[in-house]
Amino acid sequence: MKDSYYHKGLRKKLVATIRAKGIEEEKVLQAIESIPRHFFLDNAFAELAYEDRALPIGKGQTISQPYTVAFQTELLGIQKGDKVLEIGTGSGYQACVLAALGAKVYTVERQESLYLKTQRLLEKMDVPHIRMYLDDGHLGLTQKAPFDKILVTAAAEKMPETLKEQLTIGGVLVVPVGMDTQQMYRLVRLSESDFYAQVYGDFQFVRFERGVKREK
Numbered sequence: 001m002k003d004s005y006y007h008k009g010l011r012k013k014l015v016a017t018i019r020a021k022g023i024e025e026e027k028v029l030q031a032i033e034s035i036p037r038h039f040f041l042d043n044a045f046a047e048l049a050y051e052d053r054a055l056p057i058g059k060g061q062t063i064s065q066p067y068t069v070a071f072q073t074e075l076l077g078i079q080k081g082d083k084v085l086e087i088g089t090g091s092g093y094q095a096c097v098l099a100a101l102g103a104k105v106y107t108v109e110r111q112e113s114l115y116l117k118t119q120r121l122l123e124k125m126d127v128p129h130i131r132m133y134l135d136d137g138h139l140g141l142t143q144k145a146p147f148d149k150i151l152v153t154a155a156a157e158k159m160p161e162t163l164k165e166q167l168t169i170g171g172v173l174v175v176p177v178g179m180d181t182q183q184m185y186r187l188v189r190l191s192e193s194d195f196y197a198q199v200y201g202d203f204q205f206v207r208f209e210r211g212v213k214r215e216k
């Protein structure tokens with residue numbers, strides 16, 4: 001794994017692209033600029049790492065488009081020290097963006113092979129403040145709840161109520177909801193029972209599946 005001036009140059013261009021698409025938060029743009037996205041991809045796709053597009057990461061899953069990563073991160077409004085739950089570890093790229101912003105990241109993946117592969121990568125990269133779990137994200141992460149921020153990186157058919165309950169008061173949940181295309185929901189927990197919602201469209205994520213998928 002090597003990060004060169006060539007890659008850094010490509011990242012600067014990528015940041016200019018997503019800035020032009022409407023991402024304004026400087027901290028988020030800096031995080032995208034600092035993380036070598038090509039580390040999270042197989043060699044076959046490394047050349048495309050700094051295009052603003054989703055790419056395959058195996059097992060029918062994708063690393064989200066950088067614009068989408070930035071958009072979701074911006075909606076979360078990460079503050080240093082926030083306790084953040086990510087559902088859908090995938091390549092680990094989004095988790096690293098959150099960690100770069102100073103979050104304490106708890107991330108859950110349901111596919112064992114992706115979980116193991118990403119665990120090895122994050123160990124090699126020596127990224128601090130990310131804890132990984134192999135589990136069904138529909139359950140949230142009860143043993144570590146509540147969270148200041150919760151992010152779902154797969155398409156939920158309907159609003160995941162269990163995750164809402166694992167937010168602190170004042171906490172924020174960002175989740176794409178819908179079947180073929182998704183609307184991005186940003187929910188703020190105002191009290192035990194009250195939530196304030198904002199909706200943004202349209203996005204396309206892989207499905208938020210049920211259950212853990214272990215290798216045989």
Ligand code: SAH
Binds near residue numbers: 093111114135137207
């Ligand atoms: N955040 C990831 C995006 C990966 S795509 C990245 O930066 O690369 C979405 C991921 O969600 C996939 O890896 C998929 O296996 C996972 N996923 C889908 N349903 C899930 C569930 N119920 N619990 C945990 N992870 C899930």
